[in-house]
Amino acid sequence: MKIYKKSLAEMKKVVADYTSQTIDLKIEQAVSEIIANVAKNGDEAVRNYERQFDNVNLADFSIPEFQLDQAWESIDDDLRAALKLAKQNIISFHKREIENSFVDVSKPGILRGEKITPLASVGLYVPGGTAAYPSTILMCALPAKLAGVERIVMVTPPQADGINPAVLAAAKLAGVDEVYQIGGAQAIAALAYGTASIAPVDKIMGPGNIFVATAKKQVFGKVAIDMVAGPSEIGILADDSADADEVAADLLSQAEHDKRARPMLITDSERLAEAVAKSVTQQLTTLPRTEIAIAAVNERGFIAVMDNVNDMFALMNEVAPEHLEVQLASPIQYLGLIKNAGSVFLGRYASEPLGDYVAGPNHVLPTGGTARFASPLGVYDFVKRTQFIQFDRANLAADVPAITKLARTEGLEAHARAVEARFKGGE
Template identity: 50%
Template sequence: MVQVQIIESKDFSYNRNVETGNQEQMNAVLHIINEVKTHGDQAVKAFTKQFDRVDIEELLVSEEEIQAAYAKVSQEYIQTIREARDNIRRYHEKQKQSSWFTTEENGTVLGQKVTPLDRVGVYVPGGTAAYPSSVLMNVIPAQIAGVREIVMCTPPGKDGIPPIILVAAKECGVTHIYRIGGAQAVAALAYGTESIPKVDKITGPGNIYVAIAKKMVFGMVDIDMIAGPSEILVACDESADASYAAADMLSQAEHDVLAAAYCVTLSRQKAEEIHRELEIQLAQLNRNEIAKQSIENQARIIIAPNRAEMVRVINEIAPEHLEMMVEEPFSYLGEIRHAGAIFLGRYSSEPVGDYFAGPNHVLPTSGTARFSSPLSVDDFIKKSSVIYYSKQAMIEHGRKIAGFANEEGLDAHAKAVAIRIEKEGL
């Protein structure tokens, strides 16, 4: 038996929690950051010994090690990685923005220049959470953006770095790989050490210490979002196949006991069908224990009386992953205001987007889709405004600008304009 909470939409309210770590964890991370700032490589190696129980001499992974990794991965898997990489590249190419400018007849030129970041660091977690898809999803947008140097940090692991991680990194264009993990890796990327270059932005998932470290170095460098537990919301009308809805909920639930699988349906009957399917399919899963805990503690099946209420629940949850298992799924796009990724129709199961289709799988969690976007090329560029005022533009507008400055009480601002007007008799 698996217990799933089935509730009516009027009784559902979504409480997001975005706390990152407790005081003890924060103090531990602050200590690590300060040590790495002061002692560089030496501190990084000491923490690696302490936390990863690995003695490392050389932080940089050599080209030979990467080549050796290729021999340990099947050709078929490498081919799938390449096909996924090409799909991800093609989608992200569409996100590239151009510099632009406008002109006026008085000579004014205004513009916006787009420049890639110089250097970024991608964190790739170790252990059971080492996913090559995560390498592709973090690295490719940076590469498409034009970032010259993309460095990757990943824990050394007792048996070394998983070969597939090295292969994925090589296939998508990582410049340098360092065998370090945890808060010490984040600190090294933020402040630089003898071996590890300081970067401008750090992206990628990690455990609570990595998340705290990223939050602490934010400002010194940029970071991507702090990811919370993964979520899915499956929206079903009468046309939905309950077994597909349950399978997709379970694909989220197997990630983590804190992962949340929600479902919103238009009838109690559909809710009960899905409940039964969850029970049947759970029994067949390898990660059965994790998935069961997630389903019992985090999952909700919400019954909405009508379409409008279903949409309200969707926007209230602002889910990381949203599946619209409904008739005419495209007709909902206008009403859906908050979601990381929207999967439309009966064949668009979440794993399609996790691995292969092209859009990024790094998505806003815990309701942050209200204001955040999937990881994209935008995250690896920045913009500069460009302003050119001609003599004629200064003649036309200079006095107004000086007047505005005077009204704000900023007399040196006014004088910076006035000196030009006076000196050149404009």
């Protein structure tokens, strides 16, 4: 892993290179054509793309309920227990995110409020092959359930040897209502626009390749989307007291996800920097996904040695990592210094994979610097708000001068006349 010893200003330039984005017009156009075709031709278009891209001929996209039951029974006891533990903790954490409608009646004759309503339906994209993660199904579906969503739809690309039973078992445990074996941009288009066999949803979530991500971005507006997810990231803030092997192991836990994953260590200890770099090199050799992890470590990973703790946090806020570990003494005292991060892991025993699976907080997190403005997936992602007001005659009358003044200043005469219409003839 490359070790930098530069000033904060210089390091900010280094990490800025890591967060730049580019627009790929060819992919945008290809995806746009797929979406237009599915919006127009429905099931037939989806079927053709599945033949073309996934090499399958599907009469029916649906996976029936009994196959989910069979999958749940087929997995081993340890996996069932682990999924159940994850479910329990995801629910106990996300329950705290449930929000209330409010009403303000502080002024007699005026009622103002905001009503919270669950989305009617959401769609969950689950990638195929080795990237099909049962844990992600729980992370996406359970907060939707807590929000009160009544229809949860899952799509996942067809597989030569059938859909992974662990994926179907997780869908069963999470209470997914409908499962379809379709994938790619055509699946996103089907969820957004609906087809004869798949009713449209109000929001689409879940990770996917560049075609899925681009399709989600393009249907945004027609439906809601969770986020445009990028490669995994882990940023670790550690001082000389941290254990180099543990830090290295945590960096590698994200490096193994994707060649473009970003493992990052920011420390004030040169000794730790060198020890972690050495340990990463050693541990890398024995990993099953070593090729992926090596690419991530060499091409996207870095270790930065900073002068002091404040600079460490300032640089990490610039990065805005998806996962942030704070391996410093009394880590909670630093929570106020963290401005931009998806999920924070405090102290030696909050190893990142704990949060990926069973701690309860979500593992669908903002990536690519978007933690500057975006949040983890949560119950709040599955509700919408509706404002309401009721005024009596006297309170409207009192506001007529201000309303008509503003309306006429903005050149909107019909706005002014609408409120004046209530007081014609002094009634």
